[in-house]
Amino acid sequence: MRNSKSTSNLRHDGLILLGLAIFLAILGVTLSNQFHRSIVVLSMIHAIAAIGLTLLMGYAGQVSIGQGAFMGVGAYAAAFAMQQLSLPVPVALIGAILLPGLLGYVIGRPILRLSGHNLALGTLALGAVFFVVASQWRSVTGGIDPGIVNLPNLGFWGQSHETVVYWLSAVVLLVAAIVAAALVDGRFGRGLEVLRTSEVVAACMGVDTVRAKSMVFAIAAAFAGASGALLALYLRSFNANTFGVSLSIELLMMVIIGSLSTIWGAIFGAFAIIILPNLLESFDHAKLLVYGLTMVAVMMFAPRGLGETLLRFVRSRSSS
């Protein structure tokens, strides 16, 4: 199958990106049902954070159950920038990427001394700390009640708020995907992959492992920040409960269900995790049970991620 001598996956990634762009554009134009639209918007928004987590977990091999906290930081940063500093949306969005990124770097350096289960617990604690701060720091977050309310309606030129957020999210998702694809395809990504297997080997080939790990933690936090800011813009009101531990675990599941070895899996995983509960509405009381069983089945039969397994299946069919 691989007969090309191409050394870069970027062209291949470019094709997927183009396909994704067309798919999202068609959905954006044709989906008229409000509910369906909202599901796609939420999927896109979560996919951005999930891509960041794929870099951290899939490529660098560092687990985080605290990504929801960075989404929250992004959300509050965007809200603060718009409501209290009266900054325009694009500036607020950039702030909501930089602040969590910086915070991620600062927190990453000490917390990444942990690894494996300890790192998982450390990042989980990070999420818990965030929740306490977000629910108590009332001057910035508004506490639990009322929280952040009345973020501006982004509709303009006769376009609804939902429509504007749809296209904004689609653009941010596509940019996030291309940036992530470039990162993993380049030497930084190769360094991370070697590091995942052995930090000694990575260091002995010249990778500053402490810095590389902190950087990827910061990048994942920045992606989460963008995702959280978009979620804030979309919801227009939220409180600390929006960014609790369950969100972090959902992000984790998106990556695991999607694929640990390609960033495209994260997008697939995000759609799957957002859509699945809605498909299960008809099961009523058994909803959670069916949801749980589905997850177990995926882990048993597609341990490399549902997205990747489906892709392999399609490839093996088309090549035989």
Added chain:
Amino acid sequence: MISVPVLSLSGLTKRFGGIQAVSGVSFDLAPGAITAVIGPNGAGKTTLINLITGVLSLNDGAIRLEGADITNEPVHRRAVAGVARTYQTPQMAAGMSVLRNVMAGAYRFGRYGLLSTLLRPWTIITENEEMAERAAHALRRVSVPEEWWHQPASDLPYGLQRRVEIARALAQDPKVILLDEPAAGLNPSETADLARLLTDIAADGRAVLLVEHDMPMVMSISSHVVVINFGRKLAEGTPAQILTNPEVIAAYLGSDEEEAA
């Protein structure tokens, strides 16, 4: 051979608790030559490599690379300065192709920083082509057939993994290359190929440090041999000197009775 040493080790000492793993070991690595370190299992040979690369920190002693003191440099800076190594068991990164593994070895030749990549993702394409070129050159040099290049490196036969690992070290274009038992698990013809390859690598002007148990190979290709026992340097000299050193024979190469048998 009189030449300025590439790597100069003086009084290297490493203690693990109360155990002296390496104590007061000094010797030099000359450019363009293979220096072998031999000694019984547990003599401290691998520890020595870990000390030179910085994976383990020294309790005492100093390491100089081309005159510059690198004793307190972190591992990655030593690698960038020109120290490369292989491992006793091949350490192929899981899920990475052979080519990508070796490209990773060329890490230090990246021209673009992380920020540049974030802002201008397309710079990756040209940089990857350059690195693939370096990797391809290294892989051809160690004779890994091209049909393997896109296979996952960890799927390769053991002998080939060893060669990929040498290629990965060569992709670093190192001044010093430290090889930890590269002939272990190889058959005689593979060992002969390896001996030729190592001689060839030294001919580049690199200093080669060879930790090895295969005595015929060590004695045939090394210009200098250092014998270590219980963490101490027992003897050093040319292969001929080492082979006739009674202390070495007693401690390591076996007694007369065995030779006679």
